[in-house]
Amino acid sequence: xxxxxxxxxxxxxxxxxxxxxxxxxxxxxxxxxxxxxxxxxxxxxxxxxxxxxxxxxxxxxxxxxxxxxxxxxxxxxxxxxxxxxxxxxxxxxxxxxxxxxxxxxxxxxxxxxxxxxxxxxxxxxxxxxxxxxxxxxxxxxxxxxxxxxxxxxxxxxxxxxxxxxxxxxxxxxxxxxxxxxxxxxxxxxxxxxxxxxxxxxxxxxxxxxxxxxxxxxxxxxxxxxxxx
Numbered sequence: 142x143x144x145x146x147x148x149x150x151x152x153x154x155x156x157x158x159x160x161x162x163x164x165x166x167x168x169x170x171x172x173x174x175x176x177x178x179x180x181x182x183x184x185x186x187x188x189x190x191x192x193x194x195x196x197x198x199x200x201x202x203x204x205x206x207x208x209x210x211x212x213x214x215x216x217x218x219x220x221x222x223x224x225x226x227x228x229x230x231x232x233x234x235x236x237x238x239x240x241x242x243x244x245x246x247x248x249x250x251x252x253x254x255x256x257x258x259x260x261x262x263x264x265x266x267x268x269x270x271x272x273x274x275x276x277x278x279x280x281x282x283x284x285x286x287x288x289x290x291x292x293x294x295x296x297x298x299x300x301x302x303x304x305x306x307x308x309x310x311x312x313x314x315x316x317x318x319x320x321x322x323x324x325x326x327x328x329x330x331x332x333x334x335x336x337x338x339x340x341x342x343x344x345x346x347x348x349x350x351x352x353x354x355x356x357x358x359x360x361x362x363x364x365x366x367x368x369x
């Protein structure tokens with residue numbers, strides 16, 4: 142008789158177990174893209190299944206006792222939530238933005254967005270865009286609660302796993318501002334940059350992300366590629 146080696150995410154777990162579940166998802170996303178690099182193709186259904194599993198874990202973490210608290214209990218779940226969000230960002234990023242779909246998924250490799258893509262490919266593109274927006278605004282709410290609404294949480298008490306989420310969310314907000322003129326994105330960018338500045342006093346990686354963020358700002362203003 143075979144028994145499952147993992148606990149269903151629907152069962153309440155302590156923070157470290159949730160962190161392990163998120164880490165397993167990152168491993169599966171890495172495996173997915175390793176296979177893509179070898180085969181130069183992948184099944185859209187696999188992307189949907191992986192996305193569903195990430196969403197299920199994030200919903201389960203949000204339902205865990207203490208997740209609604211802004212202080213110690215919520216902080217204990219922040220690492221798992223951040224790692225799961227990073228993993229979902231990793232999964233969806235190649236399917237977002239103006240280009241949309243990985244080379245090789247359309248009938249002609251490297252075809253442009255909206256030209257030869259099937260309804261399923263267009264649906265996945267739209268879903269990925271929506272999920273990336275949702276993740277980004279969820280992250281914004283979380284960092285403003287943790288670092289803004291008083292008393293603010295000391296940066297040393299905040300998991301550094303949140304830094305990758307903050308940076309990826311900044312990229313989404315910059316894209317929304319640059320491509321769509323989304324005015325809500327501008328204050329969201331400012332909030333996330335302020336978070337990175339605050340966190341940089343404790344985590345050096347935050348300073349590295351701030352340096353990278355400046356490239357997004359240059360792209361917004363059309364300065365990339367201009368010699369000074």
